[in-house]
Amino acid sequence: MTCGRGALTAFHLLLVWATMTAAVPILGFGLVMSGWGGGTGAAAWFFVLGVPLTVVLLATAGLPAGSVVPLCASTSRRYGWATLVFVLGTLGVLAGLVAYGSEVDLGSAGTRVALTGVPYAVAAAFFVPSRWVRLGGMAVLGAGVVYGGFVGPEQAQQRRYTAEIARYRERPELLYLGDTPPGMQVSRAVVGPGQFQVDYGPARPDELGYVGLTVRSPLSPKARCSLYVQKGVTCTVDERGEMRIVSDLPGGRSDIRLIRRHHGAEVEVSSQVLDEPGLRHLLDTLHPLSDDELEKMMREKTIAE
Numbered sequence: 001m002t003c004g005r006g007a008l009t010a011f012h013l014l015l016v017w018a019t020m021t022a023a024v025p026i027l028g029f030g031l032v033m034s035g036w037g038g039g040t041g042a043a044a045w046f047f048v049l050g051v052p053l054t055v056v057l058l059a060t061a062g063l064p065a066g067s068v069v070p071l072c073a074s075t076s077r078r079y080g081w082a083t084l085v086f087v088l089g090t091l092g093v094l095a096g097l098v099a100y101g102s103e104v105d106l107g108s109a110g111t112r113v114a115l116t117g118v119p120y121a122v123a124a125a126f127f128v129p130s131r132w133v134r135l136g137g138m139a140v141l142g143a144g145v146v147y148g149g150f151v152g153p154e155q156a157q158q159r160r161y162t163a164e165i166a167r168y169r170e171r172p173e174l175l176y177l178g179d180t181p182p183g184m185q186v187s188r189a190v191v192g193p194g195q196f197q198v199d200y201g202p203a204r205p206d207e208l209g210y211v212g213l214t215v216r217s218p219l220s221p222k223a224r225c226s227l228y229v230q231k232g233v234t235c236t237v238d239e240r241g242e243m244r245i246v247s248d249l250p251g252g253r254s255d256i257r258l259i260r261r262h263h264g265a266e267v268e269v270s271s272q273v274l275d276e277p278g279l280r281h282l283l284d285t286l287h288p289l290s291d292d293e294l295e296k297m298m299r300e301k302t303i304a305e
Contacts, residue, residue, distance in 0.1 A: 005068050009128055012065035016124045019061040020089060021117030023054050051086075058082040058120070069127055085123045092119025095148060103160070104152030118144075161298070167305065168294060171196070173265055174215045175289040178282035181211055181274055189303040209273040213282065218264035244276075262286055 027050045035043030059082035062072040071081035093116060096106065106112050118140070125137030168175070174196040180186065187201035200211040223243055225235035232248040243259040249272065257270040258279050267286060269279045297303035 008065065009068050009130065009133060012062070012068060012128075013121045013124055013133075015061045015064065016058070016085065017117035017121040019057060019117070020054075020120040021114060023057055024090075024093060024116045024120075025113055027051070027054055055079070055082045055086050058086055062124075068129075069124075070129065071127055081127060085120055085127070088123035088126075089120030092122065092144070095119075095144075099148040099152055102153055103156040104148055105155060105159075106152075164298065165291075165294065168303070171217075172288070173263070174217065175294075176215050176262065176265070176267065176286045177289050177293060178213060178269075178287075179285040181278055181282065183207075184209065184211060186297065186302050189297055191303065191305050209271075211271040211274050211279075211282070212269065214268045215262070216266040216268070218266075222261075223259045223266060223268075258283060 030046050030050055031043050034046040056079075059078050062069065062078050062081060065072045066078075067073075069081065070077075072078045096115065096119070100106050100112070106115060122137045122140050122144075125133050125140075128134065168191055171191065174191070174194075176196070177198065181200055183203055184200040185203045186198060188197075188199040190197045194217040196215040198213040200213070202209045225237060225243065225245075228235045228245050234244075234246045236244050238244070241261060243257075245257040245259070247255040247257075249255055253272055255270065255272045256274075256276055256279060257268060258276070259266060259268045260283060261267070262283075267283060269282050271279060274282075294303070
């Protein structure tokens with residue numbers, strides 16, 4: 001390709017980009033506003049009128065390229081070229097909208113508008129009879145596919161993951177966890193506005209059992225035995241202020257609850273299957289929820305707000 005033809009080709013692709021960067025946002029905005037104001041029928045009429053006008057505008061932008069793009073050498077072929085470029089470029093724009101809807105970062109509003117014309121310029125590049133221009137178009141297309149299909153979604157997932165961690169970490173005074181009781185695993189954890197609740201269940205699906213851990217806000221009213229006075233319930237408080245509540249259940253079973261203060265917060269553990277030493281061990285091993293533990297809960301989808 002000679003220098004003159006190269007400059008003309010560059011000008012041609014730049015003109016296609018500039019034309020569609022200006023036209024496509026207007027077309028899209030017009031479709032949205034007409035549909036909003038007049039419903040589906042109005043949007044359809046705008047589409048029927050707007051798309052041919054956009055193709056005519058694109059065909060006009062192809063006039064200077066008659067000597068470098070064979071399809072732009074005559075009026076009829078130029079309109080065929082404009083239709084093909086419009087269809088292919090619009091598919092690229094739609095792919096970009098899908099990626100943007102999936103929270104792929106496409107930059108600022110100005111950058112997104114500038115990117116609107118890129119798929120049309122890439123489509124136009126494939127009609128230029130130059131191996132290097134077409135290779136350049138393939139390189140841009142490949143970069144867009146890699147970013148929109150792989151790199152961008154991964155970055156979006158990482159941003160969502162970081163934001164989710166930040167939300168859970170808003171109440172660090174509540175995020176405490178004890179050693180998992182033997183034969184059990186975390187089945188559910190809920191971070192609420194004033195408490196952090198963790199449910200432990202059997203690791204084997206054919207077994208039954210439950211252990212609950214609740215860490216309440218330091219602003220919560222302090223538990224008192226007077227709140228639990230009823231038939232079949234025994235409540236005692238030891239010299240350290242730890243409360244022990246035992247409720248008799250049918251069949252000779254008991255529901256055991258232990259409540260103590262931990263760094264100002266109130267922590268309660270309860271179970272009908274784990275004995276008192278096991279519950280006390282759970283309290284004695286309380287520690288701040290680590291990043292690894294939080295990541296494991298998020299990965300296994302056992303934690304929620």
